[in-house]
Amino acid sequence: MMRVELPRPLAPGLGIRFDVAWHFPIPPYGGGRMGHVGSRFYELGQWYPRMAVYDDVHGWNTLPFLGAGEFYLEFGDFDVSLTVPAGFLVTATGALANPSAVRSAQERARLARAFTAPGQTAQVITRQEAIANATRRVPGTKTWRFTASAVRDFAWAAASGLRWDASTWDGILVQTFYHPDATPWEEANSMVRATLRHFSGALGQYPWPQISAVEGLVEGMEYPMVIYSPSLQKREDQYWVLMHELGHQWFPMQVGSDERRYPWMDEGFNTFADYDAAEAFFKGTAYADTVRRELLAAYDATAVPGSEQPMITKPDEVRQLYWTAYQKPALMLSILREAVLGREEFDRAFRDYVRRWKGKHPQPADFYRTMSNLTGRDLDWFWRNWIYTTARLDQAVDSVRAGADSAFLYLSNRGQMVLPVTVELRYADNTTETRSLPVEMWDLGSRFTYRLATAKRLSSVMIDPRRIYPDVARDNNSWKR
């Protein structure tokens, strides 16, 4: 951290120019976020000095990077010139400003095909060409110039000997760069393209001219317009990493939340959106039908009383970061959508949250207020349970009593978490119906008697029939005559 004292205070609306000379030794492997292999493959990130964020909540944000918990970055415009060996291929955050100076006529012609035949993947550098390039010596250097606006970071990759596929969706260039032996990546371009379309529909249009995915040693890392992922044999795993890093183009690349303090606002919101993307991409398969259930399995395995920590805990103090920052927020938003707000209402509000906070720095309270404002609902009780506590849910049917023209369901809330109740009613004539009881039923205490106006005989009652809740004691969820 460097502190620079200005000769005079800087008034609002004025600017100041800094010239900074620096050097950066590229580590072989930089904390899962950058690295290089030999002298012909580089994935760069976190490589230049930048301003800390000054916001209206904390002032200067100077918390150091400690590994767990990522970055809180300011948006800006970039104009970057990179001088590399002449035989290298470079991709970066932004649009290439000088293609004719650095790309061959053949590459430019093949790339143009991606625009004239949208939705089809063009091979700009084929497997054979990549293998030949890997050992070819090209004397001299070339300077690649990239420009980008309204981005919170700048990353770049440079290598020789990579395959290069390209396609477009809605005028946006989708580029994939990979080693000749990384055969799972032959599908990567269409995976990224399909997912770009999915996320643009779900969360708002992707705002930049291109997205580049680079295959290499970095296990999965996101930068504006650039994502790093390894090659993975299992198709579902390969899709998940590419898709997850692409989802970060919305959280936090557009909605610039504070990853250093609140990873659940980017990793968690992204992971929630990821399950929708995976269900859409693999639609019609057993994987799509069951993938979200792993969140409930993770709840059983990880949300252990005494060891689980609240989601709001700072990431460098969290023992189970994957649960707290990724999976639990995904489960939380799934339940908010399915059981509290309804799909249409939630999806509209969540998308509007992205639109309202694009290019800004929402704090947790900004998210709560925005969701409340967009849905007209008081959701404080929901955030309090899920984000600030480790409250657990245990809804129960204590008993059922039949009256002349009514049935009385004696329900109880035996845990500390509150949620609405969904009951499935089965009658003696074998008909069924489902009733939804609002969360306000628990306002006056943990017991509630639901009077059901019916002359029919009930044969069974079941709470949470779709099994979407992390109910810690399911054996008390049903009643049978």
Ligand SMILES: [Zn+2]
């Ligand atoms: Zn992530």
